[in-house]
Amino acid sequence: MESSRGAILALFLLVTFASSSAKVDEENPEFWRSQARRTLQSTLDRKLNTNVAKNILFFLGDGMGITTFTAARILKGQLQNQTGEETVMTMDTFPNVGLVKTYSVDFQIPDSAATATAYLCGVKTNLNTIGVNAAARNGVCKTQKGNEVTSILKWAKDAGKSVGIVTTTRVQHATPATSYAHSASRKWYSDADMPDGAKKDGCTDIASQLLKNTDIDVIIGGGRKYMTPRGTKDPEYPRDYSSRGKRKDGRNLINEWQMLKTGKVAHYVWNKTDFDAVDPETTDYLMALFEPGDLRFEAERDPSTDPSLVETTEKAIRILQKNPKGFFLLVEGGRIDQAHHAGRGYMALHETVALDYAVAKGLELTREEETLTIVMADHSHPLTFNGYPFRGQSILGKSPLWATDMLPYTTLMYGNGPGHKLANGTRPDIRKVNTKSKDYVQLSAVPTQSATHSGEDVAVLARGPMAHLFQGVQEQNYVAHAMAYAACVGADLRHCQGQTAVHTTTPEENIWNGAHRSAALLGVLLSALLAHALLM
Ligand SMILES: *[C@@H]1O[C@H](CO)[C@@H](O)[C@H](O)[C@H]1NC(C)=O
Ligand SMILES: *[C@@H]1O[C@H](CO)[C@@H](O)[C@H](O)[C@H]1NC(C)=O
Numbered sequence: 001m002e003s004s005r006g007a008i009l010a011l012f013l014l015v016t017f018a019s020s021s022a023k024v025d026e027e028n029p030e031f032w033r034s035q036a037r038r039t040l041q042s043t044l045d046r047k048l049n050t051n052v053a054k055n056i057l058f059f060l061g062d063g064m065g066i067t068t069f070t071a072a073r074i075l076k077g078q079l080q081n082q083t084g085e086e087t088v089m090t091m092d093t094f095p096n097v098g099l100v101k102t103y104s105v106d107f108q109i110p111d112s113a114a115t116a117t118a119y120l121c122g123v124k125t126n127l128n129t130i131g132v133n134a135a136a137r138n139g140v141c142k143t144q145k146g147n148e149v150t151s152i153l154k155w156a157k158d159a160g161k162s163v164g165i166v167t168t169t170r171v172q173h174a175t176p177a178t179s180y181a182h183s184a185s186r187k188w189y190s191d192a193d194m195p196d197g198a199k200k201d202g203c204t205d206i207a208s209q210l211l212k213n214t215d216i217d218v219i220i221g222g223g224r225k226y227m228t229p230r231g232t233k234d235p236e237y238p239r240d241y242s243s244r245g246k247r248k249d250g251r252n253l254i255n256e257w258q259m260l261k262t263g264k265v266a267h268y269v270w271n272k273t274d275f276d277a278v279d280p281e282t283t284d285y286l287m288a289l290f291e292p293g294d295l296r297f298e299a300e301r302d303p304s305t306d307p308s309l310v311e312t313t314e315k316a317i318r319i320l321q322k323n324p325k326g327f328f329l330l331v332e333g334g335r336i337d338q339a340h341h342a343g344r345g346y347m348a349l350h351e352t353v354a355l356d357y358a359v360a361k362g363l364e365l366t367r368e369e370e371t372l373t374i375v376m377a378d379h380s381h382p383l384t385f386n387g388y389p390f391r392g393q394s395i396l397g398k399s400p401l402w403a404t405d406m407l408p409y410t411t412l413m414y415g416n417g418p419g420h421k422l423a424n425g426t427r428p429d430i431r432k433v434n435t436k437s438k439d440y441v442q443l444s445a446v447p448t449q450s451a452t453h454s455g456e457d458v459a460v461l462a463r464g465p466m467a468h469l470f471q472g473v474q475e476q477n478y479v480a481h482a483m484a485y486a487a488c489v490g491a492d493l494r495h496c497q498g499q500t501a502v503h504t505t506t507p508e509e510n511i512w513n514g515a516h517r518s519a520a521l522l523g524v525l526l527s528a529l530l531a532h533a534l535l536m
């Protein structure tokens with residue numbers, strides 16, 4: 001049979017190539033044994049950090065499922081001319097990992113609004129709703145009233161910390177919006193996006209809530225057009241009609257924001273020149289909106305006009321960390337999700353690598369003793385990583401073995417999405433297609449205009465004070481409670497009892513050591529007694 005001969009030939013080539021590209025040191029078993037011994041020792045040496053978190057640095061990869069995570073690691077290594085699989089991303093170095101169940105109250109597979117309400121406000125809710133509990137209905141303003149839930153950004157501000165949001169999307173988008181707004185619909189970016197009925201019933205748009213609900217010290221992302229009156233020319237794209245201001249109520253929220261901050265050092269910037277000129281040492285407030293809507297993909301960013309996520313993360317931390325009481329900062333890699341929706345693996349992975357560099361910058365600027373750093377995804381995407389690619393083969397490449405239709409397929413594919421292309425019942429022949437290009441759309445099993453989200457658990461990674469709370473398989477809303485407990489903000493202040501802001505760990509607190517277990521037991525008894533005393 002022609003096809004089985006083809007398969008045997010391909011298999012032969014596979015084995016030949018695979019062994020010739022194997023790394024010499026990896027053929028020595030001592031390589032693996034010593035590598036494992038070093039890892040084991042560093043795990044044994046790990047100290048339990050029970051400090052109160054002065055700072056919370058929360059990195060959210062929108063749509064950054066486990067497959068994306070693994071594939072981005074390989075890409076990051078390959079961009080540095082490594083084979084990639086063995087590369088250690090910054091996110092990989094976080095000692096505590098848990099799994100998070102992402103379903104919303106009404107859907108098995110959630111969206112970014114419902115999930116953000118879970119991990120920022122501590123309450124699971126319905127799809128498309130922001131900062132409201134599940135008694136509120138998607139798009140129904142009347143059901144919003146009385147059902148608002150506040151976020152950890154507000155709890156941190158109320159506790160005297162400085163707070164900020166940094167994103168690669170518009171700052172009114174679901175993830176950042178949930179930190180400051182309450183909205184029965186995630187789509188109510190400006191008043192022009194709201195039905196008249198919702199306005200009559202007293203609901204307000206998300207952009208206007210950016211100024212009203214919580215006094216946010218640092219706001220960085222895109223979304224200028226939702227802030228200015230209808231028809232206002234955009235400073236960067238004055239001739240582009242779709243970039244113009246959207247607001248029907250005639251308000252200019254950028255000017256209003258500047259007025260509100262009179263007497264403080266507050267900067268509004270929309271380009272990189274002005275952004276670079278902002279001195280974090282003297283700045284109290286920063287609002288930076290680099291695009292009318294979402295920012296550009298990292299791979300298409302113009303570094304002369306727009307800063308990278310690394311640069312925006314750094315500026316935010318430097319401004320916020322002047323507060324002796326600490327800070328809460330949400331940093332979102334928001335366009336991993338958008339690239340996946342478009343079936344563009346290249347873009348999704350490059351956005352994830354950009355987020356990993358921002359995480360590295362965050363760790364560089366803070367101290368593990370006092371900063372709880374979290375990396376998490378809100379939900380996953382139907383990206384699959386399949387076939388038997390050679391070691392070190394491009395993660396954006398094709399299978400060495402062809403499918404039974406005698407055509408190759410890409411290592412990365414989607415369950416659904418815009419990449420479904422059948423012609424006369426045959427898959428496209430991609431032998432001559434450059435699947436590594438930034439615009440390539442991977443094959444999907446089922447045609448949908450936009451890839452959907454997917455429903456498997458996502459990872460939560462943690463480092464710093466109380467990072468050990470982020471373990472096991474948890475409901476997503478637990479994350480807000482655990483972060484708040486660690487930082488001693490919000491409703492549960494038990495962790496404040498008898499703690500100073502920074503408590504240096506002692507060797508007895510070694511996580512794997514028996515002495516620690518009895519100390520922990522004693523701690524549990526003490527806090528139970530304390531809780532009992534407080535209840536009386
Ligand atoms: C990787 O190799 C290519 C081709 O040899 C070279 O142009 C590039 O600079 C290298 N990149 C790194 C990060 O070493
Ligand atoms: C940046 O924004 C400021 C303030 O609007 C403006 O004066 C300046 O010309 C802009 N710079 C660039 C390079 O666009």
Ligand SMILES: *[C@@H]1O[C@H](CO)[C@@H](O)[C@H](O)[C@H]1NC(C)=O
Nearest residue numbers: 421422423424425426427428
């Ligand atoms: C499908 O098959 C028909 C008939 O053989 C042929 O004319 C047509 O070009 C094919 N379409 C494509 C997209 O290959």
Ligand SMILES: [Zn+2]
Nearest residue numbers: 063337341453
């Ligand atoms: Zn999405």
